[in-house]
């Protein structure tokens with residue numbers, strides 16, 4: 029049994045999710061204590077509980093402590109990961125609507141399913157574009173394309189947008205099984221080819237995405253970047269707005285976004301996302317802060333040493349490195365001066 033202290037470092041949901049992914053992949057039982065102790069409301073929230081249930085479903089795990097608010101969890105896989113058809117709805121965990129991020133549930137089971145025998149088709153319901161998590165647009169435009177270079181074949185289709193607080197979004201995920209993960213080298217990013225983006229609303233008037241798109245294009249053009257942002261009006265269960273930008277470099281990808289809210293002008297939403305992108309562009313790094321922590325698990329499962337240079341070393345990055353280390357599957361070093369992460373799988 030591997031013991032994980034959920035309060036370590038960042039003390040957030042990622043400690044739990046990475047542990048669940050690795051428990052299902054390695055077949056090791058785990059016990060996690062002090063889950064999300066670093067958060068205002070510790071313990072399992074709807075998104076985390078859905079992640080637990082999803083991980084349990086794919087490896088028939090015996091689970092104790094799988095309740096909302098629970099701060100301790102025991103998770104014992106009783107089979108290898110079973111590819112197949114599954115549906116996970118974040119609102120089932122709360123018995124009502126929840127905008128818990130389906131993208132985080134997706135990340136919990138994606139690599140286990142990619143390594144399993146056979147193909148999988150997963151329906152995920154909940155929040156698709158919510159704060160403090162990767163948006164589905166980020167998963168589609170940045171995370172999966174980078175993973176594809178490492179040998180992971182997966183596709184997502186957005187059926188319905190889900191925003192905070194109503195959620196109600198729906199995503200279909202297809203994962204090809206039997207993958208062997210290769211290494212990745214992202215020390216240089218090359219020239220910026222283009223910034224592409226989507227300015228989207230659901231149940232709101234069409235002038236809002238148009239204003240977000242043209243403000244973003246103007247700002248990026250002023251900074252001498254080639255940019256195309258498409259305005260889009262979609263159906264959804266509730267009103268929502270956001271802008272999602274992808275900076276496409278010769279050798280890397282980086283994603284940025286901002287969400288609308290009541291009282292925040294459309295121009296301002298565009299400015300927030302553009303500012304994030306421009307700040308990153310100045311760093312010359314190939315990997316932005318969020319991808320930095322998300323790349324640790326796939327590189328740790330790779331066949332050879334991977335290296336990547338990051339814009340920023342976050343506590344998510346250092347904490348996730350610690351969690352992976354607890355499973356003994358890879359050695360990870362983070363050079364704080366050069367901001368280079370080196371991951372050597374213990375194969």
Ligand SMILES: Nc1ncnc2c1ncn2[C@@H]1O[C@H](COP(=O)(O)OP(=O)(O)OP(=O)(O)O)[C@@H](O)[C@H]1O
Pocket residue numbers: 038039040041042043064067075076132159160161162163166283285317318319321322344
């Ligand atoms: N704007 C963003 N774009 C891409 N990824 C993001 C973005 N914001 C957050 N993330 C990613 O979402 C994950 C959030 O992990 P975290 O531990 O904070 O989990 P959480 O389940 O949201 O839990 P908690 O409520 O405990 O904070 C990290 O991998 C982080 O890089």
